[in-house]
Amino acid sequence: MLCSHFDAGRCRSCTWLGTPYGEQLAEKQRLVEELLAGHPGTAWLPPAASAQLGIRNKAKMVVSGTVEDPTLGILNPAGAGVDLRDCPLHTPGIQAALPELAAFVTRAALTPYDVAARRGELKYLLVTESADGELMVRFVLRSQEPVARIRKHLPALLERLPAVMVASVNLQPEHKAVLEGEREIVLTGQESLRMRVGGVALHLRPQSFFQTNTAMAAELYRLARRWVGEVAPRTVWDLYCGVGGFALGLAGPGREILGVEISREAVASAERTRDEAGLSGVRFEAGDATAYALGSGAPPDLVVVNPPRRGIGSELSGWLEASGVRHVLYSSCNAQTLVRDLESMPALRPVRGQLLDMFPNTAHYEVLVLLERA
Known part of the structure; x- marks a missing residue:
């Protein structure tokens, strides 16, 4: 299996x-x-x-469910969330980070976006892991309303997930099948993730x-x-x-x-x-x-x-x-x-x-x- x-x-x-x-x-x-x-x-x-397995360095997780019980994964044909935070395709660092990020959704009171009702705030969590085990986490939001709460709880998240080097918010206000919007708000001092590949340490910014x-x-x-x-x-x-x-x-x-x-x-x-x-x-x-x-x-x-x-x-x-x-x-x-x-x-x-x-x-x-x- x-x-x-x-x-x-x-x-x-x-x-x-x-x-x-x-x-x-x-x-x-x-x-x-x-x-x-x-x-x-x-x-x-x-x-x-x-x-x-264990090879995908980027997780694109649809956030669904409720603040108290969010799902990170995909939507099934009926539009319900399917939780895939333990998906074995992702790298080990991403697999370890996703449960902590699900708990962060609850602590920061980030309401998952309801596609059918067209309400809620948090649409996606995008997580990238470098070959060195460092992480970039992006919150794709409908509006800036939750940004202050994300900033407030971010220090605790960084303590629990010290591998997170870059955290940002992406604003995607439109109701359409587009993963991210044009505006990015970087929340950490570091703005790019080092992706070490074949002896070259490439810099990966949030929208690259x-x-x-x-x-x-x-x-x-x-x-x-x-x-x-x-x-x-x-x-x-x-x-x-x-x-x-x-x-x-x-x-x-x-x-x-x-x-x-x-x-x-x-x-x-x-x-x-x-x-x-x-x-x-x-x-x-x-x-x-x-x-x-x-x-x-x-x-x-x-x-x-x-x-x-x-x-x-x-x-x-x-x-x-x-x-x-x-x-x-x-x-x-x-x-x-x-x-x-x-x-x-x-x-x-x-x-x-x-x-x-x-x-x-x-x-x-x-x-x-x-x-x-x-």
Whole structure:
């Protein structure tokens, strides 16, 4: 028995949990190779396996129930809360913190948001754990009304959970399926969580994206360093750079790197990591990746793209096709959109690839592909 909630039918978020892990991995590899069958020259490395449990470094918990008896987890089809504070998918530090956070909801009198009635305050608890066991806790609220109570009881929470380095409130007043709003109120002196990955201590601010599987993220960046090292580009662009995982990991003597990311929070995080690490030749810009490429002058030797599930789209694909860029490193969480993008840049052919099981027990994955101009 891997998960009592899955076995009881209370939660089926890990849709493949009932499938033996070896079969999960083989099926993902088969699906990806089948999707890229139109590119027979791709040399596939064996898939990178993940642990099945205790790997998710971020918990996104819907808060339901009552102040006296809150549930942290998901909503069932009837709209009732299902408590998953002991979910074995989360890292041990998150599993240990969630019961304390549930007790904090009661102490601070944070009324869980009732979706059907459209009343209440606390919508979500978002908890992230670093590889060093440090935590960031975010309270997603409907309004500022409970903030004073959170501030009042926060010192006691920090005593009970000394691993909490960053605590904040996110305001999401709208009644719609959006996890968080634009405004963030940081409640602690420290504003970012250090995510140590592959020798680089990345800074993660509250609204910055980071891969949810730290071990697989480290493997992804290690693989990227090896492949990029073999083609030895002098200039690199990291488009959709996030907090700078690829850009900072690829930095080295004689190499100029530019990271472009639309989130200013993420760019601020990347710049802080760069400055603390003393990395020269690396700069970041806040802006749209496609707009930056289309408005640029001379292209770099290599471009890294790590887009969301929708892929990079026809405009950026078309620019890459016409640009003369020798190599593209494409990190994709959706091979269907990867294949669509490849159709728009036939001169850039996949020469090697590897699937990384970033999301075990589900149909999702990350796949890294190196493209080379024919």
